[in-house]
Amino acid sequence: MTLISSPKRKLLLAAGYLVAYVLLAWLCYARPLLAPGITPWHPQAGLTLAFLVVAGPAWCAVTAIAAVVSELVIRGEPGSVLALSASSVWIAVVYGTFATLLRHLLPHPLIRTTADAAKFAGVGGVASLVAAAGYVGTFVATSDVAIADVWRGGARYWFADLNGILMLTPLLLLDGERRRAGWRALRARHLEALAQFALVLGLLWIIFRLPVDEQLRFFYLLFVPVIWIALRWNWSGALTAVLVIQSVLIFAAETDLHTPRFIDLQFLMLTLGVTALLLGAVVAERRRSEVTLRERDATLSSAMRFAVAGELASTLAHELNQPITALVSYLNAAQILAAPRAADERLHTTLQKATNEAIRASEVMHRLRNLYIGGRSRRELVDLHALCEAVAAGLADRLRATDTKLELIADSPLPKIEADATQLEIVLHNLVANAIDATEQSQRLDRRIEIRLGAGTQVFTITIEDTGPGFSAEVAPQLFEPFFTSKSSGMGLGLAISRSLVRARGGEIVAEASTSLGGARFQVTLPFAPPLDEDAS
Amino acid sequence: MTVEPSPAPTVFVVDDDAAIRDALGLLISLKGMRAALFASAADFLAVYQPSWRGCLLSDLKMPQMNGLELQRELQQRGVTLPVVLLTAHGDVATTRAALKNGAVDFLEKPVSDEILVDVLTNAIRIDAARHSEDVERAEAVSLLSRLTPRERDVLDLLHEGLQHRDIAARLKISPRTVEVYKARMMEKLQCRTLADVLRFGKRPGSS
Numbered sequence: 137m138t139l140i141s142s143p144k145r146k147l148l149l150a151a152g153y154l155v156a157y158v159l160l161a162w163l164c165y166a167r168p169l170l171a172p173g174i175t176p177w178h179p180q181a182g183l184t185l186a187f188l189v190v191a192g193p194a195w196c197a198v199t200a201i202a203a204v205v206s207e208l209v210i211r212g213e214p215g216s217v218l219a220l221s222a223s224s225v226w227i228a229v230v231y232g233t234f235a236t237l238l239r240h241l242l243p244h245p246l247i248r249t250t251a252d253a254a255k256f257a258g259v260g261g262v263a264s265l266v267a268a269a270g271y272v273g274t275f276v277a278t279s280d281v282a283i284a285d286v287w288r289g290g291a292r293y294w295f296a297d298l299n300g301i302l303m304l305t306p307l308l309l310l311d312g313e314r315r316r317a318g319w320r321a322l323r324a325r326h327l328e329a330l331a332q333f334a335l336v337l338g339l340l341w342i343i344f345r346l347p348v349d350e351q352l353r354f355f356y357l358l359f360v361p362v363i364w365i366a367l368r369w370n371w372s373g374a375l376t377a378v379l380v381i382q383s384v385l386i387f388a389a390e391t392d393l394h395t396p397r398f399i400d401l402q403f404l405m406l407t408l409g410v411t412a413l414l415l416g417a418v419v420a421e422r423r424r425s426e427v428t429l430r431e432r433d434a435t436l437s438s439a440m441r442f443a444v445a446g447e448l449a450s451t452l453a454h455e456l457n458q459p460i461t462a463l464v465s466y467l468n469a470a471q472i473l474a475a476p477r478a479a480d481e482r483l484h485t486t487l488q489k490a491t492n493e494a495i496r497a498s499e500v501m502h503r504l505r506n507l508y509i510g511g512r513s514r515r516e517l518v519d520l521h522a523l524c525e526a527v528a529a530g531l532a533d534r535l536r537a538t539d540t541k542l543e544l545i546a547d548s549p550l551p552k553i554e555a556d557a558t559q560l561e562i563v564l565h566n567l568v569a570n571a572i573d574a575t576e577q578s579q580r581l582d583r584r585i586e587i588r589l590g591a592g593t594q595v596f597t598i599t600i601e602d603t604g605p606g607f608s609a610e611v612a613p614q615l616f617e618p619f620f621t622s623k624s625s626g627m628g629l630g631l632a633i634s635r636s637l638v639r640a641r642g643g644e645i646v647a648e649a650s651t652s653l654g655g656a657r658f659q660v661t662l663p664f665a666p667p668l669d670e671d672a673s
Numbered sequence: 674m675t676v677e678p679s680p681a682p683t684v685f686v687v688d689d690d691a692a693i694r695d696a697l698g699l700l701i702s703l704k705g706m707r708a709a710l711f712a713s714a715a716d717f718l719a720v721y722q723p724s725w726r727g728c729l730l731s732d733l734k735m736p737q738m739n740g741l742e743l744q745r746e747l748q749q750r751g752v753t754l755p756v757v758l759l760t761a762h763g764d765v766a767t768t769r770a771a772l773k774n775g776a777v778d779f780l781e782k783p784v785s786d787e788i789l790v791d792v793l794t795n796a797i798r799i800d801a802a803r804h805s806e807d808v809e810r811a812e813a814v815s816l817l818s819r820l821t822p823r824e825r826d827v828l829d830l831l832h833e834g835l836q837h838r839d840i841a842a843r844l845k846i847s848p849r850t851v852e853v854y855k856a857r858m859m860e861k862l863q864c865r866t867l868a869d870v871l872r873f874g875k876r877p878g879s880s
Binding site: 461 | 697736737761766784785786
């Protein structure tokens with residue numbers, strides 16, 4: 137939903153809205169009921185709600201004008217000037233109010249989750265009910281109407297407005313980006329869309345060729361394409377399909393085709409509309425969370441690969457630098473030893489060249505190491521609690537499979553930490569994954585892992601404890617060394633990587649015995665302020 | 674306190690890598706310096722003598738006690754031996770910590786022999802300067818300890834810039850006696866002029 141702020145554009149929008157309102161009212165004027173002529177479809181109600189959400193409730197005066205104009209254009213002389221103006225103002229005020237409510241209730245863009253869709257349907261239901269009650273009320277007050285007709289008319293008006301709102305408003309409020317994404321998808325899968333469109337039209341054609349008393353039974357076949365479309369195109373596609381069905385019904389009404397009672401059709405459309413909206417929203421929500429999960433997995437595993445390569449390069453650089461250092465010193469010594477016996481000048485230059493090559497080898501190693509270390513950290517504000525939850529979600533399958541309970545206890549309020557979220561996640565993931573492995577090794581039945589998050593005066597602390605067997609005092613100093621592992625599978629880089637990443641952020645990680653759970657306890661401390669950039673060079 | 678004749682300056686090399694230890698030892702001795710080799714910080718601390726002159730060349734990354742911890746330990750023991758640390762290339766954070774902690778210098782591995790000699794010579798010079806200051810201070814303390822309380826009072830009041838007559842009044846003795854104390858005091862401190870006397874700090878440590 138795009139909220140428009142420029143007054144000039146709002147005026148244009150209001151004019152467009154006025155024209156579209158009258159046009160829709162004229163197009164859908166079919167089978168009027170009672171004196172005010174209540175028609176079974178009010179797409180203009182959906183248009184109005186969308187307009188007022190975008191333009192703001194102050195523009196509801198335009199709605200009142202639109203209502204009056206369309207009444208005059210379509211029905212000619214009004215029955216009662218008072219009733220007409222009162223009902224128009226009522227509708228305008230009601231939709232202005234509920235548009236404001238929608239703006240408060242729903243985020244931008246309009247419908248992202250199933251809860252959003254349900255809220256929208258609820259607001260639409262109440263708004264149209266209030267509008268219908270007022271509208272019918274004014275006519276009851278100004279003319280003689282039978283009480284049974286009041287109920288019929290009120291229900292008809294209510295469903296007419298509600299159908300218009302459910303089908304049209306969400307589509308009208310789609311923001312530009314999503315509309316473009318929709319068109320792109322449509323171009324890419326146009327054959328499928330065409331098949332679905334043909335199926336809807338085919339079903340309708342068959343249904344209208346049936347005798348009237350058979351029609352209603354077969355109308356429920358329409359759920360099949362609507363559900364199919366909702367699964368494939370989420371709610372925007374499904375609502376479009378429902379709109380198509382609705383248009384055909386209006387066409388049928390206007391061409392005097394034989395149709396079932398309109399109140400039945402209204403119910404059918406209502407169920408179709410709600411199904412399309414909710415099912416589509418579920419599909420959209422689910423698809424979005426799948427995409428986020430996939431992206432997270434991809435980022436995490438690529439960062440993990442990078443960290444492994446960095447740790448390998450770093451270890452290799454250090455281990456090889458030792459013999460190279462000895463080599464360079466030996467060669468320097470050899471040059472000094474050779475100097476007094478300088479029978480051949482070439483001996484000296486050869487030793488010098490050998491020294492240079494050894495130094496070059498060392499430099500290559502450092503460049504390789506810096507390639508993985510230099511300037512990779514990003515700085516962002518990270519919610520530690522949310523990050524821990526994400527890590528737990530990522531390991532949920534393993535936790536379930538090993539029947540391990542994970543508890544997350546956090547200080548509140550816990551300020552956000554300035555760090556690289558992905559690197560921090562790698563650290564947490566490694567520690568929690570290790571804890572799961574550990575609890576699995578132990579014979580204990582109550583497998584538990586506890587994550588504690590705290591903020592002191594200068595540092596954040598993350599403590600991860602488990603009910604595993606813990607580690608012996610002998611291995612404690614080696615725990616964080618690369619290639620040290622207690623597992624049959626695994627490279628022994630997890631803790632080494634974690635320590636490198638924590639230290640790069642200016643923190644420290646220590647391992648000790650867990651006092652509360654009996655296994656191992658890893659504590660990460662991270663200073664509030666990240667280190668200066670040069671340290672990472 | 675008596676001052677022993679100081680032994681020749683030595684580079685004490687502490688590195689857990691045998692090849693590096695050996696190579697550095699060879700190179701240092703070929704450059705005309707004495708080298709003593711230790712495989713760990715603990716080995717060095719076990720045999721360290723306060724009379725040792727020279728400097729410490731320690732690797733930063735070692736199992737058990739690393740270079741930084743050794744440096745801190747020496748500081749706690751009041752050892753003034755200058756420390757030079759061998760670091761991996763680009764380990765800025767640790768290097769900075771070491772320098773802040775009082776290391777005189779650091780060397781990146783692999784070490785070029787010219788830089789090695791420069792850094793070690795400089796460290797040894799720092800040690801010599803620190804040592805001769807220590808020696809002078811020790812000498813001054815021992816000379817001052819030979820003064821009687823009265824001679825010491827005269828020295829202190831001379832420091833305050835008082836004339837003989839004022840000193841006599843302050844100490845309630847005759848100006849003549851002041852002269853005598855002053856002469857004896859100058860003789861004990863081996864000074865010829867008043868300026869020499871004033872070079873002795875005012876009460877550097879009590880006698």
